[in-house]
Amino acid sequence: MASAYEILIFGGGPAGLSAAASIVRQDHKTVLFDSGKYRNSLSRHMHTMPSWDHQDPQAFRDKSVKDFERYGSITVEKVEIETLKQREDGLFEATGGGRTWTGKKVILATGVEDIYPDIPGYAECWVSGIFHCLYCHGWEEKGNLSAGMLAEGDTAAVVPALHFARQALRMVDQVTLYTNGDEQLAGELKAALDAAPAPMTVNLKKITKLVKAPERARITLHFDDGTSTTEAFLAHKPKTKLRGDLAQQLGCALSPMQTVVVNPPFNQTSIKGVFAAGDCSSPMQTVTGALNSGTCTGGGAPLQIQAETYNQRAIF
Secondary structure (H helix, E strand, C coil): EEEEEEEEECCCHHHHHHHHHHHHHHHEEEEEEEECCCCCCCEEEEEECCCCCCHHHHHHHHHHHHCCCCCCEEEEEEECCEEEEECCCCEEEEEEEEEEECEEEEEEECCEEEEEECCCCCHEECCCCCCCCCCCCCCHHCCCCEEEEEHHHHHHHHHHHHHHHHCCCEEEEEEEEECCCCHHHHHHHHHHHHHCCCEEECCCCCEEEEEECCCCCCEEEEECCEEEEEECCCCCCEEEEEECCCCHHHCCCCCCCCCEEEEECCCEEECCCCCHHHCCCCCCCCCHHHHHHHHHHHHHHHHHHHHHCCCCCCCC
């Protein structure tokens, strides 16, 4: 027998929790599925969050779930959903862990996962020595002489590489841009710095491995010529992909950046009754952005249900 709910939320991070925090105020029976997989799982501190600065993300998640208890309308299931479909009767059906749930509306807050470049040691240095966002990480490393910026993947172009490097200069005195053997990009970066000098240098050597140094966030880069250098930290934003394939199972339209296409202000997808929030639906992948979009979907799904209950037209 399927467990019946009004709204199904997929994702237990900031976006999903924010959606639930809105829905609960309208007293809709809702289930939130939390797979226990979070993009910031290795991070021990959240930043840019008023009243929650430099605190543990897990404590934030636990506190959010605790707050739902007084309402009684939110159920949290610690399970990874395997299949999601819309049935002929219009209800959405989710299965996972040998169980089934149905709902009238769906909120996808499944997030994204980072695709690490093929550099030995990269994964072991992620978060502890490699920072994908210099608002989330980096301030604690102020006062060091030099940091690195890896111009690879999403940052393998002049504009994003210099963007990250300028941010790093707020923490250190100089930045080295590493192109990992890309001679053309190295030339373009050198030309840009010749035209507009900054305390940056370009290193085009091929990186053979990365090793986390024992002090603070320091990271050692080893090159194919046998040399190595240690930086205070390495800034790099790797490519990302949607976590899981629930959006694809439903047939939601995806953007050229492979995020779920949504329509503001309530973030409904190309499928009526399916909403998306957080990193899976935006190229601006931040905690505060996830909270905002979660609130939008937490308003949209109830509004649609309420209009349909009385055979009235929703405002979107």
